[in-house]
Structures are given as C-alpha cells and as structure tokens.
Amino acid sequence: GFDIGKLRAETGLVTLDSGYGNTAAYKSGVTYLDGEQGILRYRGYPIEQLAEHGTFLETAYLLINGELPSADELSGFRSEITQHTLLHEDVKRFYDGFPRDAHPMAMLSSVVSALSTFYQDSHNPFDERQRHISTIRLLAKLPTIAAYAYKKSVGHPVVYPSNELGYVENFLRMTFSVPAEEYVPDPVVVAALDKLLILHADHEQNCSTSTVRLVGSSQANLFASISAGINALWGPLHGGANQAVPEMLEQIQQSGGDVDTFIRKVKDKEDGVRLMGFGHRVYKSFDPRAKIIKEAAHDVLSALGKSDELLDIALALEERALNDDYFVSRNLYPNVDFYTGLIYRAMGFPNSMFTVLFALGRLPGWIAQWHEMIKEPGSRIGRPRQVYTGVVERDYIPVEQR
Numbered sequence: 001g002f003d004i005g006k007l008r009a010e011t012g013l014v015t016l017d018s019g020y021g022n023t024a025a026y027k028s029g030v031t032y033l034d035g036e037q038g039i040l041r042y043r044g045y046p047i048e049q050l051a052e053h054g055t056f057l058e059t060a061y062l063l064i065n066g067e068l069p070s071a072d073e074l075s076g077f078r079s080e081i082t083q084h085t086l087l088h089e090d091v092k093r094f095y096d097g098f099p100r101d102a103h104p105m106a107m108l109s110s111v112v113s114a115l116s117t118f119y120q121d122s123h124n125p126f127d128e129r130q131r132h133i134s135t136i137r138l139l140a141k142l143p144t145i146a147a148y149a150y151k152k153s154v155g156h157p158v159v160y161p162s163n164e165l166g167y168v169e170n171f172l173r174m175t176f177s178v179p180a181e182e183y184v185p186d187p188v189v190v191a192a193l194d195k196l197l198i199l200h201a202d203h204e205q206n207c208s209t210s211t212v213r214l215v216g217s218s219q220a221n222l223f224a225s226i227s228a229g230i231n232a233l234w235g236p237l238h239g240g241a242n243q244a245v246p247e248m249l250e251q252i253q254q255s256g257g258d259v260d261t262f263i264r265k266v267k268d269k270e271d272g273v274r275l276m277g278f279g280h281r282v283y284k285s286f287d288p289r290a291k292i293i294k295e296a297a298h299d300v301l302s303a304l305g306k307s308d309e310l311l312d313i314a315l316a317l318e319e320r321a322l323n324d325d326y327f328v329s330r331n332l333y334p335n336v337d338f339y340t341g342l343i344y345r346a347m348g349f350p351n352s353m354f355t356v357l358f359a360l361g362r363l364p365g366w367i368a369q370w371h372e373m374i375k376e377p378g379s380r381i382g383r384p385r386q387v388y389t390g391v392v393e394r395d396y397i398p399v400e401q402r
C-alpha cells in the first residue's frame with residue numbers, strides 16, 4: 001500500500017489536518033461508529049440493545065475484554081470490583097486541601113493522578129497482572145472518588161462504600177446519604193443512571209480517549225493516562241458540554257424563556273455563542289445516544305413526578321433548530337449532552353457534577369482503548385508533526401543591544 005512515511009522521508013511533506021478531522025491515528029476493534037447513518041456499536045453490539053438489556057458492569061467487561069461475560073465471569077468481575085471500592089484513608093487529606101468551591105472534575109483528575117502514588121505496584125503497562133489490578137482499582141474507586149468530591153463541595157462528611165449494593169446504587173448512596181438520613185435509591189433513578197453510563201461508555205477516538213492513548217503511548221501508567229483523559233473531558237466542547245447545556249437553558253429561562261432571541265444570537269455568532277449540546281464532529285444525521293436519552297428524560301421526569309421548565313425550553317430550542325437552515329445546512333443535531341443534564345438534575349445532582357457522571361461512564365472505554373494500544377504489536381509513541389510558521393533563522397543579540 002501507500003507508505004506516507006516513505007513519502008515524507010523523500011519529499012519532506014507532511015499532512016496538515018486541523019483537529020485531526022481526517023486522520024486515523026489507530027486501528028481499533030473496540031467501537032464502531034458510522035456518523036452518516038447514526039450507528040454506534042460496542043464490540044459489534046448495537047448501543048440500543050446494550051442500553052435496553054445490558055448493565056453498565058457487563059458493558060464495561062465487554063469493552064475491556066472483548067466479549068460479554070458469562071454469569072460466572074460477571075459475578076467474579078463484580079466481586080473483584082466490590083473488594084476495591086474503598087479509598088486509602090490518606091486520600092481523604094487531598095479533599096481537605098482542596099478549596100470548598102473546587103470544581104469536582106479538578107478533584108477527580110487530581111485524585112486519580114494521585115492513585116499512582118498509592119499503587120506503585122501496578123505501574124508497568126506490560127505486566128498483565130499489573131494491568132488487571134490497576135483496571136479493577138480504577139473501576140472500583142472512581143465512583144468513591146466522585147462521591148467524595150461531591151461531599152467536599154457540599155461540606156458533608158464522606159460516606160464509605162457499601163459492598164452490599166450494586167455499582168450504581170453504591171455510588172448514589174455515597175453521594176446522597178447524610179448521617180441524619182440514609183438515602184434509599186429509587187429503582188427508576190438506578191436504572192436510568194445505569195443506562196446513561198452505558199451510553200457514555202465508549203465513543204472511539206474522541207478528544208479524551210485520544211488523550212488517554214497519547215499519554216499512554218509514552219508508556220505512562222494507567223492512572224496517569226486516565227487522569228489526563230479526565231482533564232480532556234472537562235472542556236465545554238467535549239464532556240463539559242453537559243454542564244454548559246443546563247447553564248444555557250437557565251440563562252434563557254432567566255431572560256423570560258425567549259428561545260428565538262437565543263437562536264438568533266447563535267446564528268449571528270454573537271460573542272461566539274453556540275447552541276450547546278448541538279453538533280458533532282462525526283455524527284451528521286443524528287446521534288443515536290441522544291435519541292435514547294431524549295426518551296429517558298421524559299420517562300425519568302414523569303416517573304419521579306418532576307416537571308422541569310428547562311425541558312420545555314430544550315424541546316423548543318430543538319424544534320426551532322431542526323427547522324432552521326443554519327442548523328440543517330451544517331448538519332447540527334442534538335448530541336448526547338443535550339438532554340442528559342435534565343435527567344441528572346431530576347436525580348438531584350448539581351450542574352458541576354454532570355461531567356463527573358460522564359467520566360464515570362467513559363472510564364471503561366478509556367481503559368479498553370489503553371489496553372488495546374499497549375497490547376498492539378509495534379505500537380509507537382504518539383508524535384504528530386507540525387508545519388513550522390515561525391522565523392526561519394536569526395542571530396542572537398546581546399541584551400544590551402536589544
């Protein structure tokens with residue numbers, strides 16, 4: 001086939017591809033995505049089937065190991081995770097040091113990074129046992145780390161994990177229980193959050209996953225690589241959009257619910273205003289995750305007996321945008337983030353926790369892709385080229401002559 005490396009060596013040419021819009025950096029067997037037709041499959045399984053029938057833990061197992069687990073494999077996986085949910089007591093001191101108004105995403109990435117100081121026995125990416133134990137530790141501890149971040153932000157004492165509960169129930173209890181009142185998770189909330197985590201579990205070479213791979217390609221340990229991915233996810237053009245959407249909806253609500261004026265501002269690109277939760281680099285017809293989530297938003301709100309004026313604003317925005325040439329001609333449709341915030345709000349999470357929930361969901365995908373890269377024979381360090389635009393050459397001038 002065509003050898004671009006040889007061409008570069010012979011001609012000095014490089015490809016300049018802004019935002020990697022057209023560059024495949026990896027071969028991957030984890031997730032299949034067809035943006036034209038709105039198809040998303042994990043290891044070949046359609047996202048719709050996994051969301052309807054699967055659980056988050058079996059999806060995590062599938063992504064990481066390549067196959068759905070048997071009943072025995074699943075219970076072994078679950079019990080291994082359960083045994084590692086506790087954080088070392090010294091980890092709590094990190095939270096003591098953070099300011100009370102610290103963003104939970106900043107706490108999440110910092111504490112995940114700090115895990116590599118506690119688990120120095122699992123830094124070698126080429127040792128299978130070490131890869132396995134760091135994978136289990138991360139899956140087990142991220143919900144605890146996330147719940148502690150929430151507790152810090154509201155000034156409540158931490159709640160230790162319970163081994164009696166499922167993955168999602170345990171996380172909800174650690175988040176919402178207070179000494180005065182034990183939180184009993186509503187099965188509707190548990191099922192909805194489990195489904196949302198499945199829908200977020202992988203999305204091939206998005207910004208955070210590519211970051212995990214790039215950092216991991218230097219053979220940095222798994223905790224360091226995942227921490228970098230969490231930081232990449234935080235930005236408002238990526239996972240941070242799920243916090244930006246309700247903030248946008250609240251702004252519109254405060255201005256009297258004037259959807260048309262907001263749409264005009266977006267179309268005029270006034271102050272760079274974008275319709276958050278709309279548009280996607282790859283999906284050009286619809287985002288299959290958004291379709292499922294829109295239905296779930298209705299179901300969860302009605303099952304919890306909650307109405308949210310922001311849902312009406314979101315529906316009005318979507319209806320306007322889908323009938324407006326600006327959005328239609330640019331193939332801008334609601335993405336995964338457009339409706340998730342409304343569900344998280346109904347569950348009782350503050351806006352600042354929304355991207356943390358995304359990170360909990362995306363964790364197995366990051367891990368699966370990191371494993372795939374490490375195990376790939378001949379895998380090389382990620383090292384893009386550049387097109388230099390600076391001064392070609394000049395002579396040094398002593399400071400007194402400048």
Ligand code: ACO
Pocket residue numbers: 019206236237238239241266273274275276277278279280281282330332335336337
């Ligand atoms: N609102 C208004 N206009 C938009 C939007 C939007 N949400 N998204 C893209 N556009 C316009 C751009 O202004 C541009 O128009 P132009 O050609 O007139 O300048 C055109 O559509 C193409 O936009 P790009 O920025 O080139 O598209 P890109 O593929 O680089 O960006 C992205 C994709 C970042 C998702 C973008 O659509 C966006 O900013 N959306 C809002 C943020 C968001 O929801 N992010 C979450 C993405 S999903 C996820 O990460 C989980």
